[in-house]
Amino acid sequence: EPEVTQTPSHQVTQMGQEVILRCVPISNHLYFYWYRQILGQKVEFLVSFYNNEISEKSEIFDDQFSVERPDGSNFTLKIRSTKLEDSAMYFCASRRGGEAYEQYFGPGTRLTVT
């Protein structure tokens, strides 16, 4: 069964450093998403991506964040200058599109900023 994959599973970085989180969405899906989950809290939407551009973003997704689909398979989230409060699980999700509303999530990347 196709699944969303994410790398790395755990990333430790120092405050102020740049990190890139990687995702491979399900191959025939058209919509891609990043969500985050701070420990013990609910899952929060960051950004959606469709047709090679951002379609929606939340107030969390400020200028420190960017997304890219550098080739036909990868979808990346970059945080330019990490802060302590960026420590969270980051989940990538994808959706086929149209009336198919189902979103499928990857296993997540645990980002720890020290």
Next chain:
Amino acid sequence: QQQVKQSPQSLIVQKGGISIINCAYENTAFDYFPWYQQFPGKGPALLIAIRPDVSEKKEGRFTISFNKSAKQFSLHIMDSQPGDSATYFCAAPASGSARQLTFGSGTQLTVLP
């Protein structure tokens, strides 16, 4: 901004019992209501979902009930098993084309053996 309110925050059920988790939404544009199951250290996994043109959907031991007039939907887990112990999130999509999800706050279910 869409709001999805979920209750209870935690739930303890004996094996074989019925687990019931409730969600209420505010935005009537919602047209798809999924439930996600999350085990510790894992991503949310789509469990079951309903469209508001039906009042109930059942898949195995899992049932979603939808009450459009009350703007509520609930998840029922029949014959709850210890393996069902997880965090359950209700969610609803935004009305734009991206359909990004707004999640409830989560319910931590513990099924005692």
